[in-house]
Amino acid sequence: MSDDLILRLHNSRTRRREVFEPLDPRNVRMYVCGPTVYDRAHLGNARPVLVFDVLFRLLRHVYGADHVTYVRNFTDVDDKINARAAETGRDIRAITDETIGWYHADMDALGALRPTHEPRATEWIGAMKDMISDLIKSGHAYEAEGHVLFAVESYAEYGALSGRSIDDMIAGARVEVAPYKRNPMDFVLWKPSDEGTPGWDSLWGRGRPGWHIECSAMAYELLGESFDIHGGGNDLMFPHHENEIAQSACAHPHGAFANVWMHNEMLQVEGKKMSKSLGNFFTVRDLLDQGVSGEVIRLVMLGTHYGKPMDWTERKRAEAEATLAKWYQVLQVHGFGPDLVRALKAGGDWQADPEFIGVLANDLNTPGAIARLHVLAKGRTPQQLAGFAHALDLLGLVPDWADLVRLAGATEAPAHAPWVDEVVAGLLAKRQTARAARDFATADQVRDVLTAAGVVVTDVGGAASWAPGPDFDAFKLEALK
Ligand code: AMP
Numbered sequence: 001m002s003d004d005l006i007l008r009l010h011n012s013r014t015r016r017r018e019v020f021e022p023l024d025p026r027n028v029r030m031y032v033c034g035p036t037v038y039d040r041a042h043l044g045n046a047r048p049v050l051v052f053d054v055l056f057r058l059l060r061h062v063y064g065a066d067h068v069t070y071v072r073n074f075t076d077v078d079d080k081i082n083a084r085a086a087e088t089g090r091d092i093r094a095i096t097d098e099t100i101g102w103y104h105a106d107m108d109a110l111g112a113l114r115p116t117h118e119p120r121a122t123e124w125i126g127a128m129k130d131m132i133s134d135l136i137k138s139g140h141a142y143e144a145e146g147h148v149l150f151a152v153e154s155y156a157e158y159g160a161l162s163g164r165s166i167d168d169m170i171a172g173a174r175v176e177v178a179p180y181k182r183n184p185m186d187f188v189l190w191k192p193s194d195e196g197t198p199g200w201d202s203l204w205g206r207g208r209p210g211w212h213i214e215c216s217a218m219a220y221e222l223l224g225e226s227f228d229i230h231g232g233g234n235d236l237m238f239p240h241h242e243n244e245i246a247q248s249a250c251a252h253p254h255g256a257f258a259n260v261w262m263h264n265e266m267l268q269v270e271g272k273k274m275s276k277s278l279g280n281f282f283t284v285r286d287l288l289d290q291g292v293s294g295e296v297i298r299l300v301m302l303g304t305h306y307g308k309p310m311d312w313t314e315r316k317r318a319e320a321e322a323t324l325a326k327w328y329q330v331l332q333v334h335g336f337g338p339d340l341v342r343a344l345k346a347g348g349d350w351q352a353d354p355e356f357i358g359v360l361a362n363d364l365n366t367p368g369a370i371a372r373l374h375v376l377a378k379g380r381t382p383q384q385l386a387g388f389a390h391a392l393d394l395l396g397l398v399p400d401w402a403d404l405v406r407l408a409g410a411t412e413a414p415a416h417a418p419w420v421d422e423v424v425a426g427l428l429a430k431r432q433t434a435r436a437a438r439d440f441a442t443a444d445q446v447r448d449v450l451t452a453a454g455v456v457v458t459d460v461g462g463a464a465s466w467a468p469g470p471d472f473d474a475f476k477l478e479a480l481k
């Protein structure tokens with residue numbers, strides 16, 4: 001990893017911004033709670049995906065792409081899925097398979113890398129049952145009327161993450177009161193399934209797991225009893241994350257579960273909570289179908305720090321569209337594409353901008369990183385723009401270098417009169433002669449004339465090519481005709 005880079009992350013567990021030190025820099029491990037798969041992802045669901053995608057990309061940059069393991073689950077057993085199956089008469093597996101396919105297509109369109117592992121809950125039922133048995137044996141869980149419940153009073157630190165006491169929770173929460181619960185806050189690890197509901201045989205009868213145990217069991221199986229980062233939306237902090245901690249800490253008392261807890265704030269639309277009743281509810285697919293590109297959605301999302309509520313607005317969408325068009329044009333006129341990127345890598349010019357990385361490493365300051373992009377975009381040569389291109393790529397804003405022409409909205413090079421070709425070729429030849437004669441004053445003078453006219457010159461491998469830049473003004477060359 002780069003020696004001088006310090007990564008800082010706000011840890012919800014300690015409520016402090018801390019220097020991030022992985023348990024094992026050769027295998028940095030992150031778990032993020034994934035979707036319940038019964039419907040298209042709405043725009044709010046995309047926020048944690050993009051926030052933790054940027055963190056994943058940053059960790060890969062710092063520790064190496066092969067040294068980061070990212071797990072995000074699919075909850076494919078849930079009462080909402082059962083309800084959808086009952087409503088539609090469709091098979092549960094058909095619903096969850098289809099929804100996972102949509103999720104992949106939509107998140108791919110936003111430029112989110114696929115996590116290293118995407119476990120489906122239904123494929124890890126055995127691991128969940130093992131964990132539940134352990135919790136019963138150690139006195140942290142009990143069986144009652146076909147259910148298995150976690151006894152919150154058996155874990156002294158219950159509530160520490162969200163900073164609540166059990167009594168506060170009982171007073172404030174809508175808890176499901178059930179006669180078989182010892183404490184109203186006790187939560188379900190296993191519940192009975194009737195014939196029409198998906199179920200698995202177990203020591204406690206045919207049934208299915210509660211939601212919280214899924215994440216504890218899959219995180220343990222794929223990342224071990226201690227790992228580095230656990231993420232999700234802050235709506236999950238209580239009770240979901242609190243319950244994950246209780247289960248994992250009691251089942252694996254020697255493990256730390258997650259060292260750093262990160263929570264993204266919620267997304268709103270035009271200042272209001274997104275909701276079907278307000279008519280401002282839409283899915284990622286709705287936006288894509290309206291022609292809003294994945295990169296635009298991504299740039300708008302990253303414009304707000306993950307720890308602050310973010311507002312999706314039509315104005316931000318339009319601004320992001322204009323910004324990206326300008327940025328892609330800058331790269332396009334300087335000849336960026338797969339070949340140039342390869343040449344810059346070969347020449348050792350494909351380097352991260354330290355200031356950009358430094359800003360991003362400060363608790364994922366994406367708005368600060370975007371501000372830096374605006375500065376870097378002012379580079380005038382491919383070499384000067386390499387840091388910009390690298391940063392844009394790291395943020396996931398360049399889906400494919402071969403696609404830059406389309407992204408820049410340029411179908412062909414802007415038209416210009418034939419005499420312009422002659423004048424510019426003449427100037428470049430003059431510059432070449434002056435350089436060869438070490439007459440740098442003349443060479444600089446020629447460069448200034450070209451710059452003033454908005455001509456972008458690309459010097460790669462000893463050869464110069466040129467293109468009219470965004471500020472191109474043929475009038476300024478007319479005197480040289
Ligand atoms: P769900 O499928 O409802 O469990 O949600 C999946 C993920 O989306 C969770 O990490 C939630 O915290 C997150 N999420 C849901 N609604 C929003 C929202 N409006 N803004 C940001 N994140 C959200």
Ligand code: ZN
Pocket residue numbers: 032033034215240244
């Ligand atoms: Zn979870």
